[in-house]
Amino acid sequence: xxxxxxxxxxxxxxxxxxxxxxxxxxxxxxxxxxxxxxxxxxxxxxxxxxxxxxxxxxxxxxxxxxxxxxxxxxxxxxxxxxxxxxxxxxxxxxxxxxxxxxxxxxxxxxxxxxxxxxxxxxxxxxxxxxxxxxxxxxxxxxxxxxxxxxxxxxxxxxxxxxxxxxxxxxxxxxxxxxxxxxxxxxxxxxxxxxxxxxxxxxxxxxxxxxxxxxxxxxxxxxxxxxxxxxxxxxxxxxxxxxxxxxxxxxxxxxxxxxxxxxxxxxxxxxxxxxxxxxxxxxxxxxxxxxxxxxxxxxxxxxxxxxxxxxxxxxxxxxxx
Numbered sequence: 001x002x003x004x005x006x007x008x009x010x011x012x013x014x015x016x017x018x019x020x021x022x023x024x025x026x027x028x029x030x031x032x033x034x035x036x037x038x039x040x041x042x043x044x045x046x047x048x049x050x051x052x053x054x055x056x057x058x059x060x061x062x063x064x065x066x067x068x069x070x071x072x073x074x075x076x077x078x079x080x081x082x083x084x085x086x087x088x089x090x091x092x093x094x095x096x097x098x099x100x101x102x103x104x105x106x107x108x109x110x111x112x113x114x115x116x117x118x119x120x121x122x123x124x125x126x127x128x129x130x131x132x133x134x135x136x137x138x139x140x141x142x143x144x145x146x147x148x149x150x151x152x153x154x155x156x157x158x159x160x161x162x163x164x165x166x167x168x169x170x171x172x173x174x175x176x177x178x179x180x181x182x183x184x185x186x187x188x189x190x191x192x193x194x195x196x197x198x199x200x201x202x203x204x205x206x207x208x209x210x211x212x213x214x215x216x217x218x219x220x221x222x223x224x225x226x227x228x229x230x231x232x233x234x235x236x237x238x239x240x241x242x243x244x245x246x247x248x249x250x251x252x253x254x255x256x257x258x259x260x261x262x263x264x265x266x267x268x269x270x271x272x273x274x275x276x277x278x279x280x281x282x283x284x285x286x287x288x289x290x291x292x293x294x295x296x297x298x299x300x301x302x303x304x305x306x307x308x309x310x311x312x313x314x315x316x317x318x319x320x
Contacts, residue, residue: 053190056222072135095318
């Protein structure tokens with residue numbers, strides 16, 4: 001197994017902040033030559049520590065609402081389960097699929113233009129596979145933040161906290177066909193350079209650079225991030241679902257705590273089955289349970305918390 005050193009971690013930290021950075025930009029920050037920095041990134045990719053790069057697209061800005069469906073499966077054969085997962089993976093509206101343990105077996109992220117369209121899609125899913133579903137919960141995600149993986153930061157020069165905020169107020173931005181082609185291409189190719197993109201979508205390099213910068217400025221693109229192989233980093237992921245008392249208390253304090261906690265990779269405010277959802281990246285199951293116990297001990301606004309181990313992410317990006 002490849003052993004990561006401090007320079008590897010620092011490179012991963014910089015990529016996690018902004019995977020669109022050039023080799024030259026990263027090399028200055030990690031104090032290595034561009035040639036060595038490029039070699040190390042290629043090695044991290046070859047060793048499958050970095051599995052790819054994707055673009056954080058603000059689905060709200062494109063006129064979509066974001067839903068999360070928690071499914072508990074009944075008796076189902078492995079063949080039928082594979083058929084169900086293949087079916088979900090091919091749905092354009094489905095951008096996130098996590099195989100989980102505990103109370104639920106699947107967590108599915110869905111985008112749709114409105115509640116009527118979402119309900120129609122859920123009915124279609126149930127019509128095809130409802131006989132295998134024993135439990136279903138739905139939340140509407142009203143606010144979403146991802147955080148950089150702070151455990152990668154080994155520098156004492158800065159705190160290392162960064163929030164990728166999906167602004168729900170950025171609604172229905174005016175984008176044209178070139179913008180959508182860029183979003184489609186960048187969605188799972190975030191580190192592609194402008195020359196490569198130019199050849200793919202048949203516009204000039206200058207247009208590519210200006211359009212990407214404009215999409216970031218408008219809030220359609222929230223950031224560019226790598227996908228790390230958590231097994232090779234000895235990490236286990238957990239989703240924590242919180243139900244709050246009718247008197248919610250100060251949600252801002254919750255979210256600020258999550259933002260600054262080194263274990264939390266994202267948080268979301270919800271309507272429906274749950275009021276808050278977060279994801280933890282931890283070294284052990286005990287660490288996740290200790291985290292929840294500490295949170296519950298500090299705040300009496302929490303009525304219930306469900307801890308769900310994430311076993312595998314099958315899909316983590318939406319298509320446009």
